[in-house]
Amino acid sequence: MTHASSSPTRDPAKLVLSDGTVARGVALGQRGLTGGELCFNTSMTGYQEIMTDPSYYGQLMMMTQPHIGNYGASAEDMEADTPMVAGFIVRDYPRRHANTQADETLEAFMRRHGLVGIAGVDTRALVRHVRDKGVMNAVISSEALEEETLLQKARDWPSMAGRKLASEVSTDGPYTFCEGPGPRIAVYDFGVKQNILRSFRRRGCTVRVVPGDTDLSEVRAWDPDGLFFSNGPGDPRPMSDAIETVGEAIDTGLPIFGICLGHQLMSLAEGIGVYKMHVGHRGANHPVKNLDTGQVEVTTQNHGFAVDPESIAPETARVTHVNLNDDTIEGLEFKTFAGMSLQYHPEASPGPHDSHYHFNRFMELVAEERDVTLPAAATEPAVATA
Known part of the structure; x- marks a missing residue:
């Protein structure tokens, strides 16, 4: 599941679900590896409030709205001091944002807070997949990209059920x-x-x-x-x-x-x-x-x-x-x-x-x-x- 992205970088990244589904894209935010329960949000705006909502702690957040990051990031839109999601997944990340109240780009915000993400994947196809199969764990990586290794990491990631977070x-x-x-x-x-x-x-x-x-x-x-x-x-x-x-x-x-x-x-x-x-x-x-x-x-x-x-x-x-x-x-x-x-x-x-x-x-x-x-x-x- 791939989609051409306007991300400012072209570093490769992969999203691997615990059922073996693989989505290839480009790195967004901090480079590294992260994992958690893959879930999706259908909001058209409010991505920063979603990223900083403590209720999302430990989860990989996938946005169904195609353009995420188009109005940047602002201190006024925080629901907590730092992002709470474990990782962030978008279809298209715009090169420029348009918002006079923004303090920085979404990319800069994610890097400053050490948040790993991926852009350039077909999020709506992934949403249909999750709706059919149910929520499952996944990992995002912009470092080691060997798919069998990432699949095992996704399968080994702790389940959200039974976790006191x-x-x-x-x-x-x-x-x-x-x-x-x-x-x-x-x-x-x-x-x-x-x-x-x-x-x-x-x-x-x-x-x-x-x-x-x-x-x-x-x-x-x-x-x-x-x-x-x-x-x-x-x-x-x-x-x-x-x-x-x-x-x-x-x-x-x-x-x-x-x-x-x-x-x-x-x-x-x-x-x-x-x-x-x-x-x-x-x-x-x-x-x-x-x-x-x-x-x-x-x-x-x-x-x-x-x-x-x-x-x-x-x-x-x-x-x-x-x-x-x-x-x-x-x-x-x-x-x-x-x-x-x-x-x-x-x-x-x-x-x-x-x-x-x-x-x-x-x-x-x-x-x-x-x-x-x-x-x-x-x-x-x-x-x-x-």
Whole structure:
């Protein structure tokens, strides 16, 4: 699977999948070898936010949009301090970018952060292949190119299933992200995106971020009004300590909000099953229906695991949102405690503001349960800004 590329270099590179599929192209970014679970994202823009999203840690990201890099890279578009993907795969990398706000080219950005990539491959053919066969491991190499060796490396690469990766991207220590006149929100960081924290800040919250393995007693000593369990990478099922923490949090009576991995951890803590998906959802065009209002939201998604609808007992939780592409669970409201969770990312802006109301919903839940007065910013519609 090859395609003529406008990459500024012509160093050869190869992408080898664990089933023996080989794609030949040219090197992009750092020269070297990398591997991980091969997945794809259907977003037309936002490649830098995708590359720096901690939920993608350890994965090879393939973009279906043919032209990637055409608006360069900027410090304002970071969701973490560094790229989190293990490697990057594109069809065509433009020689020049057009964006007055860009700080550098995508190539320079990748080299500066040591990120290995490949350009010049037929990504859409590869996507069709992965959709048929399911996600699998792969390696990218612009050094040793012997295909049998690369195939063995791809087959030996650790599977994403069963891997606890959140500890690799969580903060090293607690910190205060912002202070405001609104509720005090404690954020358990399993790989939290910056725009989630900014979404709380825009609503006047004081936000304290803690490592994902923080004992709940330490968090409660800060006297939060609400708890948030963040997005993150890896398989939630073996995260027994985090699931136990969520269970303890439920017993406190504090309002709880979870997104993506946090949504799955809250489900597991309540005895609801989670399974690994065939290919997962990754993109900025997924239609999600709000079952309460009938409204359809255009959403950003990034997950390879999902909540099992057959294991949701009616006395435990109520489904609030479903994906219209495949009917997978996208939102839950819990019956035994003041909790809500979402599989997709309401802090993102594909709609562009379709899902921002969820943060207001949580603010209202906090106000109701904790008898706190919300500042005006906590309930008014908020447009995403840096």
